[in-house]
Structures are given as C-alpha cells and as structure tokens.
Amino acid sequence: MKQLGNHKAAREVTTVIIGAGHAGLAMSHCLTQRSIDHVVLERGEVANSWRHERWDSLRLLTPNWQSQLPGHQYDGMDPNGFMSMSQVVDFISDYAGTSSAAIYTHTSVTAVYPRDNGYSVATNRGEWHCQTLVIASGAFNTPVVPAVNAALPPEIQTLTPNQYRNPQQLADGGVLVVGAAASGLQIADEIQRSGRPVTLAVGEHVRMPRSYRGRDILWWMALTGLLDERFDEVDDIKRARRVSSSQLVGTSEGVTLDLNTLTDRGVKLVGRLAGVHNNTAQFSGSLANNAKLADLKVGRLLGGIDEWINDNGWSGDVEAPDRPAPTRLDTSPTLEMKLASGEIKTVLWATGFRPDYSWLKVPVLDRKGMLCHDGGVVSAPGMYVMGLPFLRRRKSSFIYGATDDARDLSDHLVGYVNESYRSRLVAMG
C-alpha cells in the first residue's frame, strides 16, 4: 500500500479505480490481467466500510463457499458458514495483499471533473488524470433517513445501522425499528433479545427462508440460474435495483429470520411508518397487504425451485418441500403510538442507504441523484461503476457477483481504450 505526500503535478494513468473494497479490487485484478495501468484510491483502509460501518454481530448473508473474487476464494474449513465482519476484512485484505496494483489508502477523492479524453480526479493527496474511471465507492454510503425524523420528540435517541454496534449502546426501554429488510430484521431481533421491547415498522419487504429442501436458499438460486439473471433480461430493471435486501441472516445454525420469528420473540409488528404528528407515530394500515405480497412472492420463488427439481428429476434426492407458514399478523395491528410517553427511547432507521456522488462533477446523475448506467457502463465515455445492486446480474448485489461484473466491464474498458487509441492515431494522420 502506498503512502505519499502531496504531489504538485497531476499524475497520468490509464484508469483510476475509486474504492478498495471487494468490487474495486476485483476490477483492479482484471485490469492487471489485461495490462491496463491503473491506481486504486481508497478514502480509508482496504475494506473500509466493512471495518468501520457495520454492527458487531453482523455476518455476511452469503455462505463462505460463495465468497470468491477473481483469483481469490474462501479456502477455510467451514464452506457453509457465514463470515463475521473481521473475517470479511481479512478476506478482502488478503486479496489486496496479492495485488500488484498501486493501492493508495487514506486518499479521499474530493472531485472528479471531465477533461479532454478522460477525467481529472482530485484527492486530498494530489491529482490524477485518467482516460477511464471506475467508481467502486459502494452503494451504501449514506443512510436514508425519512423527513419525519425531524418531527420526533428531542428526547428520543435516533440511530442508523452504520452507527449501531450492539444493544448495550441503547438506553433501556422500548425501541422502534423502522424498516424490515435484512438490517432491520437482524437488529430488531438482537435488540428484542437484549430485553428492550421492539416495535418493528414493516413496509414492502422480501421474505426468504435461509434454507429450502435441505439446502441454502442461495445455493438453489445459484443452481437454478436465478442469481445469474442479467439486467437486460428482467422486466423492470429500475424496480429490481430498488428492491430492498432479502430478509436473510448468516448464523452458524443457518436459521431463518422472518416476521413470524420476531413475533414469537415478542416483537410487535406495525405497518410502514407513515408519519409523526403531535408526538404520535402513525403506521400505515397496509401491513396485511405487504405481508401478503411477500408471502406470494416467496411462494413463487420456492415454486420455481420445486419446478426445477421436478424438471431435473431430483425429487427423490432432496428433502420434501418445506414451505414457510404464512406471515401471522394481529387482526388489527396498532396504527398509532405515543412517542412522548417515555415508552419509546430509541428510533432506529433501517430505511436503506444510498450512494454518495457529491464529488462527481460529471453530468451522469438522474434527477434522483443515481448514476445513469447500462449494466455498469456509465453514460459518460470511459466511465464505469461496480458494486451496485443488480448492476449486471442479480448476484451483483453479493461479493461474488463482482467476479463476472469485473470481467465484463474490464473487457469493455479495454475495448474503449483501444478504440480511442486508434481514433487518435487516425486523427493524427
């Protein structure tokens, strides 16, 4: 890893990769193989978000056998286990250690501007000029906190998942967890078990059992081709990219964590947080339909796996279908909750994250501030993005998805570099 002082003159390189997480390093590996000179710029340390922006008990949602990157894969004794954050950091750091590329840590990109035939990348440690740029700075930079946060009584502590470490951090007393994707469910479960009564506000969500018919659900989804489904094959890619993370948890026991599990533990389920008015939280009456939509959707997923098993004559070789029970709900879930009565001490916003492109001074963002890209090929010449949900395939949301994405996009990048070299030669006559 390089440490350097402030350079006066801009340095020239074919490609700058922003971010030394799994996605940036996978790209770096592929560019090295393709003899493209490049640097990797990292605002902190390698695998920075995994080191500093995750809660203590978090484990990967993907099993160890699925932890693989170009030229690097899990080789431990527990292929069906799930990595803790320190293991993820080791896995990615080991990968960086095998790299011959220049990785500049503690180098924050402050601005990227277009320039002739490429981009100018300004950092706290000097400037680079590059012909091509790979944005691998992550999809989860900034927690999304709904505007109603401002209407909460001031005595209530608020937290986002990147600030949350463990339940001991929280005051004794009730906790409202808002959001029922993987983070919200896992955190709600852990806090409830610490003795703090949890209310979970549930909007649209993706239900998924950890295992089905004796195998991990991601094993089935990989086998049946679902995880390889491409961005240009799905009906509505914009919607597919917005879908929240599946309700999964990685534990050594391989347990399923769903709304029924939480109900059994005593968590109170309410609808989506619709508003806060006069110190009263208002929950949507749509909980039953959101649970129904999720039940139907997981039914279609498992039905598709059953179909695959039948078509391939596996029925005798795998366990019988073990469909999850429908989501159980109160007949009339609570619609209102007083926030100033002292019952709720903490609100945890597990309402998602968004990428931060505030440094990107190139007109490539849509009106929602998201990158305009076609399978990772950004709408500005020579610019690419890695590591976003469903970037090129459903599996792009997972670490191992970076393998195929980096291969495809590095091929595209090489083609672009060669083409622009040829056209410059022609222009020079």
Next chain:
Amino acid sequence: MNMQANMSPYTKIVNNGVNVDALLDARAALTEAPEAAQFEWRATCEWINGTHSHSEVEQFFGLGEGQSHKRCFKFDADHPEIFASEDNGATPVEYVLVGLASCLTAGVASVAQHRNIQLNSVRATITGDMDIQGILGVDSDVRNGFQGITVIFEIDADASPEDIEAVVAQSQKRSAVYDLITNPTHVTVETRR
C-alpha cells in the same frame, strides 16, 4: 424475482378492456417529464337542506393543463331515515367505500391485463365497521371513522388462485384510494365569505 413461467403473450389474446400499452407509454413519458404528472382532482359540494348535499365533478388538472370529463357527474349525499334524515342519497362514508372498491377493481382489471390474465367476472363486496358513538360524541375514545374496512373479491379468471391473489395484492399496492385510506393525509380546510 419471478420464476413463474409467464404465459406467453403471443399464445392468447386477453382483453379486459384496459389499454395497458397506453398506460405503459404514459409511465415512460411521465418518467421523462415528471411535471406533467402533477394532477389536481376537484369536486364542488352544495348544501341543499338538512344533511342533503349535491356534489359535482367535472374539471380537473393534469398533463400541464386544464382537463374536463366527458360530462359533469353528479352525486347526492344524505343520511338514512333512522338518522332522522330524508335519505336523498348515499352517506358520505358509503362514497368512501365506493371509492375504495372501484379503485381496487380498476386496479384488478389493469394488473390482470398487464399479466395477461383474462377476467370473466369481478365482484367486490366492501364493508366498513363503524361505532357511531364516535360521531355522536357519546364516547371520546371511539374514533369517528371506520374501525376497519373489509373487501371481499369474488373473481372468475383464467388463472390459478395464487395468480389471482397476486393480482389483488398488486392492485392494493398501486391504488390511490387504498393509500389515502391506509396512510394519513394532510387536510386543509379554509372558510371564505
């Protein structure tokens, strides 16, 4: 994700009378021009006598300009005789039920068309439970509005029970009236002389 083997749109022609292509075109166009998506719906209501009122709906605003229905629609509202009224029309809360049922039913037809499901018949029965101690001021702990609303759909369609359930669930997800009944809405009421 949808692993379900979708019936090919080329093997049968479904007609629920919904122009899905036009709706999809509109969605694409409005994604490009979100300002045109700003609509305003309007109604006027004139007091007649007692609890009887007469409402009209004709003009609205959308796609950047004033719009008009093909004709003016008229609605009488009143209360039944057991409320010491003359029963000149449905009660306002029944209009709310009509709004929800018709919105969900329109959604069922549209979603079914989009999913290539032929509907043969759709009937929604909707009930709203109300404890009128609320509106009468007998018990301040009882709310004025419905304690709950139940919609029962009876649908005959060329599809599996799961697919029909999924159409009904999706119609709720996309319904304006379902949203405004299940979620709070700011209401501003002003008085002018």
